[in-house]
Amino acid sequence: MEILGKFLSAVKRYSLLKKKDKVILGISGGPDSVAMLHLFSHIKREFKLYLVCVHFNHGLRKEADEEEIFVKRLADSLNIKFVSERKNVGGFWEGNSLEQVARNLRYDFFFKVANTLKIKKIALAHTKDDVVETVLMRVIRGAGIQGLRGILPLIKLKRKTFIRPLIEMEKEEIIKWLKEKKIEYRVDSSNFEERFFRNKIRLNILPLLKKLNPNIKNNLFNLARLSAWNYDFVTKLAYKELEQVREEEGKDFLILNLERLKRLHPFLFLQVLRLAIEEIKGDTRRLDWRHFEKILEAISKKNIIIDLPRLIVEINASKLTLRALSI
Amino acid sequence: MEILGKFLSAVKRYSLLKKKDKVILGISGGPDSVAMLHLFSHIKREFKLYLVCVHFNHGLRKEADEEEIFVKRLADSLNIKFVSERKNVGGFWEGNSLEQVARNLRYDFFFKVANTLKIKKIALAHTKDDVVETVLMRVIRGAGIQGLRGILPLIKLKRKTFIRPLIEMEKEEIIKWLKEKKIEYRVDSSNFEERFFRNKIRLNILPLLKKLNPNIKNNLFNLARLSAWNYDFVTKLAYKELEQVREEEGKDFLILNLERLKRLHPFLFLQVLRLAIEEIKGDTRRLDWRHFEKILEAISKKNIIIDLPRLIVEINASKLTLRALSI
Numbered sequence: 028m029e030i031l032g033k034f035l036s037a038v039k040r041y042s043l044l045k046k047k048d049k050v051i052l053g054i055s056g057g058p059d060s061v062a063m064l065h066l067f068s069h070i071k072r073e074f075k076l077y078l079v080c081v082h083f084n085h086g087l088r089k090e091a092d093e094e095e096i097f098v099k100r101l102a103d104s105l106n107i108k109f110v111s112e113r114k115n116v117g118g119f120w121e122g123n124s125l126e127q128v129a130r131n132l133r134y135d136f137f138f139k140v141a142n143t144l145k146i147k148k149i150a151l152a153h154t155k156d157d158v159v160e161t162v163l164m165r166v167i168r169g170a171g172i173q174g175l176r177g178i179l180p181l182i183k184l185k186r187k188t189f190i191r192p193l194i195e196m197e198k199e200e201i202i203k204w205l206k207e208k209k210i211e212y213r214v215d216s217s218n219f220e221e222r223f224f225r226n227k228i229r230l231n232i233l234p235l236l237k238k239l240n241p242n243i244k245n246n247l248f249n250l251a252r253l254s255a256w257n258y259d260f261v262t263k264l265a266y267k268e269l270e271q272v273r274e275e276e277g278k279d280f281l282i283l284n285l286e287r288l289k290r291l292h293p294f295l296f297l298q299v300l301r302l303a304i305e306e307i308k309g310d311t312r313r314l315d316w317r318h319f320e321k322i323l324e325a326i327s328k329k330n331i332i333i334d335l336p337r338l339i340v341e342i343n344a345s346k347l348t349l350r351a352l353s354i
Numbered sequence: 355m356e357i358l359g360k361f362l363s364a365v366k367r368y369s370l371l372k373k374k375d376k377v378i379l380g381i382s383g384g385p386d387s388v389a390m391l392h393l394f395s396h397i398k399r400e401f402k403l404y405l406v407c408v409h410f411n412h413g414l415r416k417e418a419d420e421e422e423i424f425v426k427r428l429a430d431s432l433n434i435k436f437v438s439e440r441k442n443v444g445g446f447w448e449g450n451s452l453e454q455v456a457r458n459l460r461y462d463f464f465f466k467v468a469n470t471l472k473i474k475k476i477a478l479a480h481t482k483d484d485v486v487e488t489v490l491m492r493v494i495r496g497a498g499i500q501g502l503r504g505i506l507p508l509i510k511l512k513r514k515t516f517i518r519p520l521i522e523m524e525k526e527e528i529i530k531w532l533k534e535k536k537i538e539y540r541v542d543s544s545n546f547e548e549r550f551f552r553n554k555i556r557l558n559i560l561p562l563l564k565k566l567n568p569n570i571k572n573n574l575f576n577l578a579r580l581s582a583w584n585y586d587f588v589t590k591l592a593y594k595e596l597e598q599v600r601e602e603e604g605k606d607f608l609i610l611n612l613e614r615l616k617r618l619h620p621f622l623f624l625q626v627l628r629l630a631i632e633e634i635k636g637d638t639r640r641l642d643w644r645h646f647e648k649i650l651e652a653i654s655k656k657n658i659i660i661d662l663p664r665l666i667v668e669i670n671a672s673k674l675t676l677r678a679l680s681i
Contacts, residue, residue, distance in 0.1 A: 232563070246493075253643070
């Protein structure tokens with residue numbers, strides 16, 4: 028059982044599970060998540076797991092209710108607790124992409140169930156294909172190393188741990204396995220519409236790139252993993268350095284030691300700035316490459332004020348002050 | 355003169371030129387190199403430059419000889435010394451891609467002229483488009499951060515310095531400028547054939563990606579610059595660390611301190627290994643991600659020998675030994 032081997036190898040490689048874990052499984056009814064439910068059910072006894080199958084009914088397609096019933100029956104048949112929620116996602120759709128709204132509501136639901144049941148781990152059925160598509164989307168939309176990481180096998184978010192044990196499997200092999208085992212699943216028909224950016228990547232761009240290089244998926248997946256390592260390494264160094272250059276701080280400002288900053292490699296300087304801005308603004312949204320470059324160019328000058336989106340950077344004598352603006 | 359401004363800003367940003375520099379200009383006769391020749395001629399007096407226009411006649415297309423005459427006349431008209439060489443590149447074509455063979459012979463010629471005339475600097479007319487295409491080619495063919503750097507504005511190679519002062523310009527604006535100034539250039543017709551991988555990227559993939567994101571060129575260019583910084587930073591750290599872990603060495607082996615290696619972040623460990631392997635083998639060709647991963651997985655074990663392409667890795671007690679194999 029090749030698939031189970033890959034599942035266990037990812038579990039081990041990324042330390043995704045330990046014995047007696049309680050895990051919420053996000054199951055849509057599509058092939059990936061149905062396979063994940065079966066795989067978890069298969070190792071349930073050995074790992075002494077407590078599993079909860081959760082399903083979020085987006086109410087977006089006419090098949091949505093049937094899918095919910097399908098997942099409930101599957102969970103019942105495997106003797107796994109089932110929790111679902113139905114929300115008309117279309118009704119929440121304002122401005123943002125529908126996919127984004129759906130995702131936010133789905134995650135809200137996962138957090139709610141996790142908090143109610145006092146479970147810390149949530150398993151999602153993202154595959155290698157999802158990683159590859161994400162990396163390509165990020166390359167096209169514009170990204171640094173942070174974005175090239177794609178989807179991570181394990182992330183902590185609001186005190187929960189999200190794990191992705193299918194991350195080294197290709198969708199194709201999952202579907203092949205499901206067919207061999209005669210396991211039923213549902214197909215989300217919106218995957219075949221060119222409705223979302225991701226689908227354009229999957230249906231138009233990737234097949235074209237595959238003609239240029241049949242190994243494209245592995246290459247993008249390896250780039251993602253390398254980027255994740257690189258990012259982790261650089262970010263840890265930058266955190267250490269931020270503590271060294273930190274001089275004074277308040278609710279919405281941070282004063283850094285400019286002399287010490289100047290001695291850093293420009294790349295590390297940039298990373299320290301990124302973390303410092305995240306600290307006072309919560310994120311680095313609307314700040315792009317050119318803004319960082321402006322700051323870098325200014326550090327050789329004296330007494331300069333740079334006006335950036337929701338951020339003021341002041342350079343005087345030996346200090347660099349970052350001030351967050353609320354408007 | 356927007357173009358001249360961009361040229362001078364790149365010269366300054368990347369410290370490409372200093373007063374009284376002697377520079378060899380690689381001129382094919384295409385729009386980019388013709389523009390570069392004009393731009394250098396324009397700043398020649400101010401920078402007190404000694405310029406040599408060199409042209410390599412690949413003898414691949416029927417227009418090749420006419421192009422050589424065209425470039426010679428242009429150089430003469432600008433009062434710039436002209437040197438050319440004609441070689442039937444097709445005759446050297448064995449196995450490798452024709453583009454690669456042509457490139458190697460062209461660079462050989464550049465080095466020869468540079469050595470004969472005792473000139474250290476060679477200017478090439480690569481544009482932002484070339485950087486972007488290269489990044490995309492590398493993403494598709496498989497690359498790490500090293501490859502994502504694309505084409506660098508300044509590199510040292512065999513004691514020569516290659517500079518690329520057009521690196522922040524788009525081909526489109528160069529052609530627009532040439533038309534405005536009524537400056538003649540030649541068009542390499544092979545650019546319009548889908549003969550080379552690069553042309554496929556330029557003619558098929560990039561236009562498609564541009565539909566998904568009109569800003570794609572800037573995004574890929576910024577990714578290249580960020581990757582170059584990242585790579586430079588990480589590599590410098592890894593060199594320092596390699597000196598710390600180096601224990602013993604010979605012509606084809608290198609013994610590293612395993613205890614100290616184990617304490618490094620896995621990403622830095624990988625980079626130190628890469629440099630160590632480059633040192634004893636000359637390159638890391640044929641070693642891919644999985645090989646490095648094998649080594650990483652092995653360091654927790656004792657007494658293990660890993661057989662990699664042209665490389666043996668031995669792990670005993672507190673040592674990691676790298677041995678290069680000649681076959």
